[in-house]
Amino acid sequence: MFEPYRFQDLTPLFNPKSIAVVGASEKEHSIGNHTMKNIVEHSRFAGTIYPVNPKQDMVMGHKAYPDMASLPEAVDVVIVVVPAQFVKSTIEQAGEKGCGFAVILTSGFSEADDWGRAEEAALVEISKRTGIRIYGPNCPGLVNLNIPLGMSFSPAYKDDLVPGSVALATQGGGLGRNMLQHNARGMGFSIWSSSGNECDLQVADFVHYMAGDPEVKVICILVEGFKDGPRFAAAAKRAAEMGKPVIGLKVGRSAYGAAAAQSHTASITGSAEVNSTVFAQLGVIEVDDLDEAMDVAMLFTRAIPRGDEKVAVFASSGGAASLCADNVGTAGLTLSDFAPETLARLGEVLPSYAAISNPIDTTSISISQPQAFLDAIIACANDPNTDIVLAPMPMDYGIYTARGAQSMLEAQKTTDTPIVPIWFSERTGEGYHTLAEGGLVPFRSLRNMGKAVRRWIDWGTWRSGFDMAWTPLIVDQGVAAPATGTRTLTEAEGKRELAASGVPVTAPEVATSAAEAGEIAARMGGALAMKIVSARITHKSDIGGVMLNVAPADAAAAFDTIMANAGQAVPDAPLDGVLLEPMARPGGVEAFVGVARDPVFGHVMTFGLGGIYVEMFKDVTRAMLPVSQAQAMEMIGRLKSAKLLTGYRGQPPRDLEALALLVARVSDHVVAHAERIEEMDINPVWVGAEGEGALALDAVIVVRA
16 A cells, blocks of 8 residues: 655754764865865864774864764764765664764766666665665765755865755756856855765655745756656645745756766656646746756745736846847736836936836936936836836946946845846946845846746746645555556446546447347437447557448448458457447537556646647647646646637637536546556547537546456
8 A cells, every 4th residue: 555755854964963974084185085174164064073984093183983883973964975885884884873864975876787776775775774864876965055064075065155045956966066056146045955866865855845944935956857756746745835936957858868867867757748747737847947947046036926927127228128128028928017106206317318118218327327227226116016127237337337236236125026137248247246246146148037037927826826735646646566467448348437437428339240230220310430349459440440420221331341341450359349329419629638657657637639739739738637627627728729619710619617527527537546547548529519518439448457
């Protein structure tokens, strides 16, 4: 029986009272030396540190011990920097002693070869047996910049000591360090975990901890793959409940990237579409690059959005104002309409030739009249209809730009509305550094500005509509192991199962002879659909196994034709007969509903319209289960082709309520039989005009044998 994952309190890991460094060394430039320096010289660690090195009596002024067994106490954190062949015995000693966490910086495990995979498996066994939790291996360590404390070998740690409220949870070290070094433009960070191979603790554990950390405002994750989908879903749900935005950058979205990620951390990269579905449904803001992640994070440190924010543009260059406004429009953002009192104040302080409506162009007064520039940006930022001020700065004018930057800092003190500069120039002079040091982290491009502000506002919309009572099915039921065998239900069997769960389906009958087909057809009357029945044939129309609009008088002949076509196309397939059912009313729209079991995130539903909309345009939406009727309606609305269901070009509006109810009941059926159902394809689903309902016309269900 599946046991939901229980998250452990990681406070002793991020804020330990005692640390042992196994492999601590006085040898300059060694990993053990860098690790010790970061703790002893570049941190403010108030606890006890124990160097472990059998060849030295003292390391950097601290008494050294020959091994873990000889330490006078069990420590909170054991940092391991010895070669891979000595790691297992070290962890065994630490676990037997009762130590809390082991941070294994050493590489050469599951990412390397079979020996490494076996050694890593042994580390997991020790963890389960003794209770010591393992961070890594194959990682650069972790840091808590609000102490500060660097349990890392990185020689860059000493240059990254800018505290703040952005938490990072990454699998890779180099890219995580890149994000951390955005402190050069004013970003401040709280904690950073870089978890490497994740043989035990994973990104999910750190997200869960960060969600409850009062010093964290926003969480950024960089992942190459998920080994435990239920654990991540539970952690992301926790962050949503705590109101902590999570920004996600997933490496391995292409075949090339997936292969590279697999070789890097031995992670399961997963399907890009499914990963994006999980992110979107749980409120994880998916971004495309490192700088974009930091841009979005910066906005969340400034304000939490409602979802309907309006934008003002404030510039001292007409071209910059226009270009910024263009990007605002391209991103689907909305410029604010200034209140009369704002326009009046701008008219008082700016020259008559300045543009005072949104976007604002102050002209050259940023050079000649600094007080007027300050008064104008204060008026803009305090406008009651404005929620964020974008301040494009296209060039560096030395002291004048620095003075303008200082005015932005002064204006920010008068309002809670974020003032966000956009620095175009490749020259980062005094003005740029004034902004960064003052906490007004500059965007570096208008393109990134548009994407970041759009994502920031969209998260506010998502949060306002998110049902906190909803929990992904996998959090409660987990993800089943791969099936050892499957079988496909016949259409009649599948429809009977769906009908029992309240899914509206046709009521078919199966004929085993031409005469019986004629009798059934006469009883049903009207135009009929006839289809081959065989567990071996799922794509029936491809082999001539489907005939539509069959008159009752022609049913017997149609039976013979269908059986002959199927026997010729798939000679060894058992043929159970031919299914007959009344044709759906003409004029309906065709949709489809599919469910497949993802190996990491469990059952995922796919919905779309039929025909070219899925085949050519790939216009589908996806969701984790369970899917409620309200969530199904939202899935329908996200289709690019959704207008075809709402009365496009004189067509009648479709019965969306009935369609959403059908989708929700399909979800209910899978949830009730999750351990058994592998995949399902209901295609087509007939959707009538308003009031006519929706009906599953075909169903392929694959179950575990």
